[in-house]
Each structure stands twice: as C-alpha cells, then as structure tokens.
Amino acid sequence: MKSTALTKIHESLGAKMVPFAGYNMPVSYEGINLEHETVRNGVGVFDVSHMGEFLAIGEKALDLLQKVCSNDISKIQIGGAQYNCLPNLEGGIVDDLIVYRIREHEYLLVVNASNIEKDWDWISSHNDLGVELKNISDNFSLLAIQGPKAIEAMQSLTETDLSAIKFYNFEVAPFAGIDHVIISATGYTGSGGFEIYCHNEFAEQLWAKVFEAGKDFGIKPIGLAARDTLRLEMGYCLYGNDINDSTSPIEAGLGWITKFSKDFINSEALKAEKETGAARKLVGFELLERGIPRHDYEIVDVNDVVIGIVTSGTMSPSLSKGIGLGYVKTEHSKPDTDLFIKVRNKNIKAKVVKLPFYKG
Structure with missing residues (x-):
C-alpha cells in the first residue's frame, strides 16, 4: 500500500483511511454531507496526490498525443489544459485524463491513479516517434x-492574480513560499477552485500554508467520499464506474472531446458509431421515490424488462434525493423518460434528467 506525502497528516486529523487505487487515502474526516457542503458553499481541500503524472517532451510530442488522445491537442495553448480520453482498439476507453501544455514541445498528462501503469504502457507502446516520456507520478503531490x-482564501499565498486564471488554464508561479508551483483552474467538483502541483518535499509546507490562509474562510480537509458525491452531482464520469475499456466515448456522452478533425486510435470506428448512433447511452436519472441507487443495480422499464445498468449512484447531499448515472438503451434516453431502478427487488420509480443534477 502506497502513501502520499500527506498520509501522516490525514491520520493525525483522525481521517478514516481506506485502500484506494493502491494508496492509503482519506475517505472522510467529519462526515460526507458536511464535507460536501463545505465545498459547495465555502472551500475545502482534497489530497489527490495519488493521481499519475507523465511528461511528453520533444518536437513530435504533439503528434504522439494527437494519435493516442481523442481530443484535438493542437488547440491547447501554452498555459492551457484540456479534458481528454485515450481510446482503445475495441471501441472503449483506456482512461480519461487532463493534458496540460507546459511549453512549446512539452506536455503534462494527468491520469487516474488506478491506471498509471496501464496508461504508461499504452502510450509507450504507441511511441514510435522518439518522444521523451517521463513518469513523474511518484515525485509530485497534488492538492485540489x-x-x-x-480564490479569496488562497490569494494571500501568491502574487499571481488567481481571479485572472480562466477555467482550464494554469500558471507556473510561486505559491505558499514554494517556487515553480502549477496553479491550475481545474477540478472535479463543479464549484470552482484550483489544483496545486508541487514536489513531494514541499507537500507538508503547502498543506500548512493553505490551511493557515484559509482559516478565516472555514477551510476544511475533504475526503474521497465527498469528492465522489460532488462529481456525481455534476454528472462527471468516474473511470471504472461510468467509463471503462468497454464503454465508448460516444455512448458515454463524451462526443464533445472526440474530435474527428484528425486521425487517432480507432477514430474510424468511433466516427461510424457517431454517425449511425450508439445502441445505448449514459444518462442521468433521479429517483421519484425514496431509495438510493447503487453501482450495478438493474434499470428496468414499466414491464420489468431490463433496459440498462446503474454505473454510479448516491443520495445527493445538495438535492436530498437519490441520483445516478447509468447506461440505457437509446430509445429510453430522452429527458423525462420514466425508468425504474431495482433496489433490493423493489422497483423504485425514476426519470431521466438533463445533466448536471446540481445547477448551482
């Protein structure tokens, strides 16, 4: 079991620790609902140092990333970031990731913790262009x-105007007394904020300074459980639940990051799927009766015929109702379509809704 540079701090704060993607991670501190509301209404801090980081360097780095990524990497300016996925050869997804353009010929890829080795092997296997690849995952810490x-809580830690960093852009600047920190206006909560990358040796200093700066703003540490409820309220996909090696970006609603203006791995098959239409689609649904949908629960129609499967589900802290994502046959995917979720052999009525669940 791996630890992050901040594991001892989480334990000292009384965090409930759980194994996650091979790491010992904090799942909660004071309770999911309280932590969830802290992020929605104030400011909270996640240790997400378990995420993987790769560098792609060289004149052919763009060509390699255009080949392995679904989105159009050429659109990323220096100081910009882009949400992406790595298509496989069977129509599924190797992983979803964020690509940062650090310099003219240098890119940072941030991948899911559970897929670090898999992604590294996949990208490396397609690197016939002499691009220098570096796996720096074990060297960096990441706070969300x-x-x-x-913005208000963290502005005292840097001379960089945080309010000027646009969504999916970043600055490399001094932060919390640490030089060359990546300050990225990204995150997976839908409530704004930043992701801060630094070398492991500065992680404890960063944590201390962040909490000192945020104390007048009610800042709190937040665990992975609230991270999951926050992302689900936004309808964001979680790899391993909502997307995986056998789900296509088209059926997962990720057509917006699948650009056919260029060739990439399996692009012809995905283009054909987009043109003919996917047989199933990932939809958001909310329960109309009491109950909590869970991963792998069956979705049925009014005649109790199975039409899909729940991929993610929870009791929404913000909305106080059961919500979820799931794949259903395309004919059942329109908003306001009635569905039933099979919860402990009881069919709980639900309806398809437009995402996100949480409108802010």
Missing part, C-alpha cells in the same frame, strides 16, 4: 482546493 471561496 475547491469551492466558491477558493
């Missing part, structure tokens, strides 16, 4: 400082 008060 999320919530509507994040």
Whole structure:
C-alpha cells in the first residue's frame, strides 16, 4: 500500500483511511454531507496526490498525443489544459485524463491513479516517434482546493492574480513560499477552485500554508467520499464506474472531446458509431421515490424488462434525493423518460434528467 506525502497528516486529523487505487487515502474526516457542503458553499481541500503524472517532451510530442488522445491537442495553448480520453482498439476507453501544455514541445498528462501503469504502457507502446516520456507520478503531490471561496482564501499565498486564471488554464508561479508551483483552474467538483502541483518535499509546507490562509474562510480537509458525491452531482464520469475499456466515448456522452478533425486510435470506428448512433447511452436519472441507487443495480422499464445498468449512484447531499448515472438503451434516453431502478427487488420509480443534477 502506497502513501502520499500527506498520509501522516490525514491520520493525525483522525481521517478514516481506506485502500484506494493502491494508496492509503482519506475517505472522510467529519462526515460526507458536511464535507460536501463545505465545498459547495465555502472551500475545502482534497489530497489527490495519488493521481499519475507523465511528461511528453520533444518536437513530435504533439503528434504522439494527437494519435493516442481523442481530443484535438493542437488547440491547447501554452498555459492551457484540456479534458481528454485515450481510446482503445475495441471501441472503449483506456482512461480519461487532463493534458496540460507546459511549453512549446512539452506536455503534462494527468491520469487516474488506478491506471498509471496501464496508461504508461499504452502510450509507450504507441511511441514510435522518439518522444521523451517521463513518469513523474511518484515525485509530485497534488492538492485540489475547491469551492466558491477558493480564490479569496488562497490569494494571500501568491502574487499571481488567481481571479485572472480562466477555467482550464494554469500558471507556473510561486505559491505558499514554494517556487515553480502549477496553479491550475481545474477540478472535479463543479464549484470552482484550483489544483496545486508541487514536489513531494514541499507537500507538508503547502498543506500548512493553505490551511493557515484559509482559516478565516472555514477551510476544511475533504475526503474521497465527498469528492465522489460532488462529481456525481455534476454528472462527471468516474473511470471504472461510468467509463471503462468497454464503454465508448460516444455512448458515454463524451462526443464533445472526440474530435474527428484528425486521425487517432480507432477514430474510424468511433466516427461510424457517431454517425449511425450508439445502441445505448449514459444518462442521468433521479429517483421519484425514496431509495438510493447503487453501482450495478438493474434499470428496468414499466414491464420489468431490463433496459440498462446503474454505473454510479448516491443520495445527493445538495438535492436530498437519490441520483445516478447509468447506461440505457437509446430509445429510453430522452429527458423525462420514466425508468425504474431495482433496489433490493423493489422497483423504485425514476426519470431521466438533463445533466448536471446540481445547477448551482
């Protein structure tokens, strides 16, 4: 079991620790609902140092990333970031990731913790262009400082104008007394904020300074359980649940990051799927009766015929109702379509809704 540079701090704060993607990670501190509301209304901090980081360097780096990524990497400016996925050869997804353009010929890829080795092997196997690849995952720590008060709470830690960093852009600048920190206006909560990358040796200093700066703003540490409820309220996909090696980006609603203006791995098959239409689609649904949908629960129609499967589900802290994502046959995917979720052999009525669930 791996630890992050901040594991001892989480344990000292009384966090409930769980194994996650091979790491010992904090799942909660004071309770999911309280932590969830802290991020929605104030500012909270996640240790997401378990995420993987790769560098792609060289004149052919763009060509390699255009080949392995679904989105159009050429659109990323220096100081910009882009959400992406790595298509496989069977129509599914190797992983979803964020690509940062650091310099003219240098890119940072941030991948899911559970897929670090798999992604590294996949990208390396397609690197016939002499691109220098570096796996720096074990060297960096990452804090996600999320919530509507994040800018105000963190501004004292840097001379960079945090309010000027646009969504999916970043600055490399001094932060919390540490030089060359990546300050990225990204996150997976839908409530704004930043992700801060630094070398492991500065992680404890960063954590201490962040909490000192945020103390007047009610800043709190947040665990992975609230991260999951926050992302689900936004309808964001979680790899391993909502997307995986056998789900296509088209049926997963990720057509917007699948650009056919260029060739990439399996692009012809995905283009054909987009043109003919996917047989199933990932939809958001909310329960109309009491109950909590869970991963792998069956979705049925009024005649109790199975039409799909739940991929993610929870009791929404913000909406106080059961919500979920799931794949259903395309004819059942329109908003306001009635569905039933099979919860402990009881069919709970639900309806398809437009995402996100949480409108802010």
